[in-house]
Ligand SMILES: CSC[C@H]1O[C@H](OP(=O)(O)O)[C@H](O)[C@@H]1O
């Protein structure tokens with residue numbers, strides 16, 4: 025059994041993983057509240073895995089209702105070193121055709137303050153570096169895994185994260201294109217920020233499902249159209265995950281595992297005991 029533990033957060037249409045052995049369901053409450061659902065742990069090709077459906081089983085949670093902190097805390101507590109987000113996204117570029125896969129390398133955050141996207145506060149201040157918001161090593165593995173699964177895959181691109189739940193207006197969609205966005209979704213930015221704070225490598229497998237509402241010769245985005253593309257591609261998404269598992273190295277050569285080493289500015293002597301206790305699993309080694 026290898027040292028790495030791979031977490032998968034399944035997005036719209038991915039509510040379970042195939043092929044796991046030694047499967048267990050882990051129910052957890054955290055100092056930050058309840059995760060989206062029970063975590064499913066198991067082994068895939070000799071690698072320990074943890075799976076969580078982002079919106080809960082049966083897709084019960086709005087993007088704004090997801091307790092991202094509890095989800096990432098739970099992943100960290102279960103030993104996850106590499107976290108893969110699987111997400112349905114709108115395409116903001118002609119060449120990213122519905123059915124294609126994108127491995128994004130940048131984000132633009134258009135969510136609002138209703139999303140809690142940090143473990144800090146309550147007497148402790150830290151500022152993580154976020155210039156490169158995904159792990160490039162993990163993203164390389166996802167890219168080659170997607171190619172091996174036969175996907176048409178785009179390496180790099182900017183994911184714009186909107187609040188939702190309503191889809192964008194046409195004016196917003198056109199504006200996001202002028203920002204240079206490649207894809208649009210509602211979930212990945214809080215997750216990426218919290219994964220960085222928890223020193224977990226984070227990478228994204230984004231499945232383009234629609235052209236949002238900017239494309240003059242395509243239908244405006246609808247749930248029907250998204251689900252049709254997701255259903256057609258869920259087997260491929262699972263194949264990409266399976267291929268990726270064998271490609272993710274045991275040794276982390278990236279800087280994700282020490283991302284918070286110099287990030288905490290607060291005088292250790294004034295950190296409230298409860299705040300310190302809540303953060304023990306996340307960055308206790310620096311406190
Ligand atoms: C079901 S359409 C909109 C919904 O799908 C995406 O979710 P996820 O990232 O979890 O796959 C998008 O972000 C919206 O939450």
Ligand SMILES: Nc1ncnc2[nH]cnc12
Pocket residue numbers: 112113114115186191192208209210233234235236237245250
């Ligand atoms: N067009 C879109 N906008 C936001 N989230 C999405 N998820 C899938 N398609 C989307």
